[in-house]
Amino acid sequence: MRPYVLCAAALSGLAFFAFGPTRADDKKADDKEYVIKAPSILPKDKTIKVTEKTNRKEAVKFGDNDITKQKKVTFVYTEKTLDADEKEGTRKKFSRTYEEAKEVEGDESSKLPYHGRTIIATRSDDNWELSADDKKELDSDDMAVKELSERIKQSEKRQDALYPKKPVAVGGKWTMDSKEVAKLLSGPLVKVDPDSIKGEGKLVKVYKKGDKQWCTLEYTVTFEASIQLFKGIKGEVKATADQPLDGTPTQTKGTSKVKLSGKGEVDFNCAKIAYDLSAEITTDGEVTEAK
Numbered sequence: 478m479r480p481y482v483l484c485a486a487a488l489s490g491l492a493f494f495a496f497g498p499t500r501a502d503d504k505k506a507d508d509k510e511y512v513i514k515a516p517s518i519l520p521k522d523k524t525i526k527v528t529e530k531t532n533r534k535e536a537v538k539f540g541d542n543d544i545t546k547q548k549k550v551t552f553v554y555t556e557k558t559l560d561a562d563e564k565e566g567t568r569k570k571f572s573r574t575y576e577e578a579k580e581v582e583g584d585e586s587s588k589l590p591y592h593g594r595t596i597i598a599t600r601s602d603d604n605w606e607l608s609a610d611d612k613k614e615l616d617s618d619d620m621a622v623k624e625l626s627e628r629i630k631q632s633e634k635r636q637d638a639l640y641p642k643k644p645v646a647v648g649g650k651w652t653m654d655s656k657e658v659a660k661l662l663s664g665p666l667v668k669v670d671p672d673s674i675k676g677e678g679k680l681v682k683v684y685k686k687g688d689k690q691w692c693t694l695e696y697t698v699t700f701e702a703s704i705q706l707f708k709g710i711k712g713e714v715k716a717t718a719d720q721p722l723d724g725t726p727t728q729t730k731g732t733s734k735v736k737l738s739g740k741g742e743v744d745f746n747c748a749k750i751a752y753d754l755s756a757e758i759t760t761d762g763e764v765t766e767a768k
Contacts, residue, residue, distance in 0.1 A: 510644035511683060511692070515636045516726045518568050524557040524767040525727050529760065537754040546582065553577040555767050559597075568633065570599045572610070589621045598629050605629045627664060634661055639678060639696065650679045658698060666705050673701035683722065690722040707752060710739035727766035734759045 519525060529552045537544045553576040560570040573596045578589040595610045605626050609615050615622050638657030645651060653676030659669040681693040698714040718731030740753040 508646055510646045510649075511680065511722065512644050513640050513680065513692070513694075513722075514724050515640055516720075516724045516729075518561055518563065518566055519556070519558045519571070519726045520563065521558050521561050523727060524555055526553075526555050526765050526767045527762065528553050529762040531758060531760045533756065533758045535754070535756045537752065539752050540750045549581040551577055551579055551581075566635070568600065570597065572597050589625075590615065590619055591622070591625065596625070600633075603630070605633070631664060636661070641678065645680045647680055647682055650677055652677055653698070659700075662698075662700065662702070667702055668704075669700050669702040673699075675699045681717075686721075689725070691719055692722050693717065693719050704737070706743040706745070707739055707741070707754060708743075709741055710737055710754075712737045726764075728764060730763045732759070732761045 531550045533546075533548045533550070535544070535546045554573045555576070556571060556573045558568055558571045561568045573591075575589075575591050575594055575596065578592040580587050580589065591609070594613075596615070597608045597610060598605045599608070600606075607615055607617075607622060607626055607629075617623070638654055638661050641649075641651035643651075653674075655674035655676065656671045658674050658676050659671035662669045676696070676698040679695045681695055683690055683692045685691070694717070696714065696716040698712075700712050700714075702710050702712055704710050713736045714733060716731060716733035718729060720729035720731075735756075735758040737756040737758075738754065740751070742749045742751050744750075
């Protein structure tokens with residue numbers, strides 16, 4: 478798994494980072510610059526534990542209808558790479574054993590169809606096929622299963638677009654490539670306009686934790702997108718993450734907040750219907766190495 482900061486499935490998450498320091502001899506210590514790299518894939522037979530909690534609030538006025546929703550989603554699982562091409566930096570197959578996979582909406586709590594089960598994800602071209610290791614088959618038409626497949630596809634995208642091309646000092650900032658960020662954010666239901674993207678990263682600090690150097694990174698991305706029927710949606714992502722500088726894919730912790738808003742008209746059932754929508758999605762996640 479590649480913990481992700483920017484994703485289209487939830488438009489939120491974790492990702493990141495890094496190796497380094499590199500320093501010119503004539504620079505002062507506080508001018509030290511760090512090479513920040515995208516994380517490697519989780520190596521074969523390595524196992525991680527992931528905890529991810531998302532809180533989503535939505536308000537939509539669609540014609541004469543006012544719709545408000547608030548949903549909390551919790552995932553706790555262990556993940557193990559079963560097959561990978563480490564030269565290409567891609568995974569072919571991995572497992573996830575879900576200790577918890579549930580949604581809470583209003584007063585109702587429901588378990589997702591893979592709660593308490595081990596799911597096998599196998600790459601098929603640019604998509605992922607999901608199966609279970611028990612006798613009960615997964616329903617590929619189930620919306621929750623479709624969403625899981627899309628989340629996996631988004632999380633397995635390379636995160637290079639998030640990182641600076643040159644070494645960066647603490648406090649330094651960099652601008653992200655808009656076309657690459659658009660690819661990272663876009664999905665089946667979300668089409669991001671690359672010309673609208675303004676993305677900036679910042680190396681906040683570098684510090685020692687255990688036997689490793691860690692870093693704190695901040696990201697801000699603004700964009701416009703079409704989301705299903707709705708066009709011209711304005712979005713903002715703010716994310717912070719802490720993880721080792723050496724690109725270790727087994728440890729990271731972060732939070733992100735996505736805000737979406739837009740109004741206009743859509744063609745629906747041969748009529749033009751006015752809409753006004755807003756949404757806020759906050760995600761907290763942590764990855765640790767499982768023993």
